[in-house]
Amino acid sequence: EAGVTQSPTHLIKTRGQQATLRCSPISGHTSVYWYQQALGLGLQFLLWYDEGEERNRGNFPPRFSGRQFPNYSSELNVNALELEDSALYLCASSFKATYEQYFGPGTRLTVT
Amino acid sequence: AQSVSQHNHHVILSEAASLELGCNYSYGGTVNLFWYVQYPGQHLQLLLKYFSGDPLVKGIKGFEAEFIKSKFSFNLRKPSVQWSDTAEYFCAVKFRDNNDMRFGAGTRLTVKP
Numbered sequence: 362e363a364g365v366t367q368s369p370t371h372l373i374k375t376r377g378q379q380a381t382l383r384c385s386p387i388s389g390h391t392s393v394y395w396y397q398q399a400l401g402l403g404l405q406f407l408l409w410y411d412e413g414e415e416r417n418r419g420n421f422p423p424r425f426s427g428r429q430f431p432n433y434s435s436e437l438n439v440n441a442l443e444l445e446d447s448a449l450y451l452c453a454s455s456f457k458a459t460y461e462q463y464f465g466p467g468t469r470l471t472v473t
Numbered sequence: 474a475q476s477v478s479q480h481n482h483h484v485i486l487s488e489a490a491s492l493e494l495g496c497n498y499s500y501g502g503t504v505n506l507f508w509y510v511q512y513p514g515q516h517l518q519l520l521l522k523y524f525s526g527d528p529l530v531k532g533i534k535g536f537e538a539e540f541i542k543s544k545f546s547f548n549l550r551k552p553s554v555q556w557s558d559t560a561e562y563f564c565a566v567k568f569r570d571n572n573d574m575r576f577g578a579g580t581r582l583t584v585k586p
């Protein structure tokens with residue numbers, strides 16, 4: 362069974378640009394979660410999508426947004442990039458909202 | 474606010490020592506509890522989980538955790554650590570009233586051979 366996949370592996374952008382990160386969940390999983398893992402800060406919850414709808418978002422500004430497609434894959438968009446957006450962005454999926462989450466390898470975003 | 478705290482940022486042990494990593498969460502009603510591990514260069518993996526039933530749960534690689542409801546705690550234990558257990562360990566709590574998932578800041582475990 363294929364795990365959660367994310368692309369790209371690395372992304373380098375300059376301040377003010379936009380970044381798009383992609384995630385494909387495990388087959389059969391309908392919930393997708395996005396987290397930011399910045400150095401020394403653990404995992405900070407960003408967004409949760411289930412059945413195509415945004416169900417919850419963490420304490421991040423509106424320039425962090427995303428969507429979930431009919432095939433349950435998801436996209437995270439970060440607009441007007443700032444230096445402090447540099448982090449590892451993790452995607453996770455679960456069968457149902459209350460079940461355990463399975464994580465992808467992450468996308469390392471570097472903003473210069 | 475719902476939160477999860479892990480007591481230790483960095484733990485250093487010698488091989489064969491016993492391990493206990495603390496995890497506490499803020500009160501929030503019914504919870505599902507998890508421990509995840511991130512080995513160097515690898516992605517987060519589920520170590521064990523608690524949903525209901527026996528509060529002592531066993532996971533992979535000899536790890537276990539005990540849910541103590543009265544203390545809002547879910548501590549991770551291993552009787553005898555190995556060098557290969559060197560990793561970062563994250564406690565996570567799903568608060569069932571709003572399905573919010575919160576992670577602790579993580580504990581870095583270094584096991585000396």
